[in-house]
Amino acid sequence: MLVPALAAAACGNRIEILHPTGNPLSAALTVETFAGVLPVDGSRFYSFTVPQNGLVGLTLLSLIEDGEPSPALVNVAIGVPRATDCSPVDSRTVNPSATPLLRGEYPAGIYCVRIADVDTLTVDATFAINISRPK
């Protein structure tokens, strides 16, 4: 029904582009925590669902080697589950921080967070990542 209405408008030299109503950035948020052990030279991923358009944020809360906070950099990415891994869409190589390392608007769908060693870990490390997403 939309195209005929727009077609009529177009033939009258006026084109209207309709924008969806509602602000996707105002959706209520929830937080999931992805915690585990990152092996030396390895990677881990975690899948989550974004039920509606909105902001997704990742925060690398902690990275621990030998019981101590690690100075190592690791790569953290948001991506899409593909085959037996998580295919990164947006990534950062970072240290833990209380502020989000990645924020972006994402349409509804299934996404994943991937954390990977970038040849900096000396032993297997425990980590925790907070995933903020629309509820």
Added chain:
Amino acid sequence: MRALLPLLLVLTLAAGCGDPPAAPTPPLGPLTVTETFSGTVAVGGSRFYSFVVLPAGTVSLMFGSLTPAGADTPMATQMAIGIGFPQGTGCTVSSSTLLSPGLTYQSTVSLGEGTYCVNIADAGNLSGPADFAIRIVQNPKETAPGDPGTTLFFSDLTVGGVATRTFQATTAGTVRLRLEQLGPPADVTATIGLGLPQSDARGGCNVAVATVAAAPAEISVPVAAGTYCAKIADAGSFTGATTFTINIVRP
């Protein structure tokens, strides 16, 4: 795609202002997408593989191979296999089906657009880690390109050697693998098998059915239309290099 929407709309609307209608084009059938999920599952363990369905369509599964890890002896062991959604560190499946390996589709479902996963889990039947291969086909067709016929598969084979050959079954039917010649010596035996080609570049073959035999010998396996592989390997009886000839009779 979203960025192109205004342009597409403008082009569509411009076309609506007096241009003659374009000649109708025949509708394209749904695109067939084939992926192979292979790996090793531990006793009591599970593995999963994520894939995208776009647009909505049917998805068929062929649990094509299960062998002890690192070996080529096909197992008839039932595994729990299902389709679900990637969630957390796994694949959430609402229901699984117990399946044994075979080269026909054992499960077909209709799925809407989205991201899904196939999960394979030990149903309590494994006694050791096992290598598996599952073919995931979106919108499978009843026929594949090519003609039915016979493919000649022959070469030298060294001690401990392996040879594989992929081939196409153009329609569902029975593939017959006929070991016509092996040797000298005449009593030498080899493992011959049929299965799914490995998805990596190593050119391997995940066997679904295999037997150890001297020539002449034959194995027959029902298959769906698609690509398969034949494999022959020294079964441990080779004392020197030898030759083989296999006829692959394809539907």
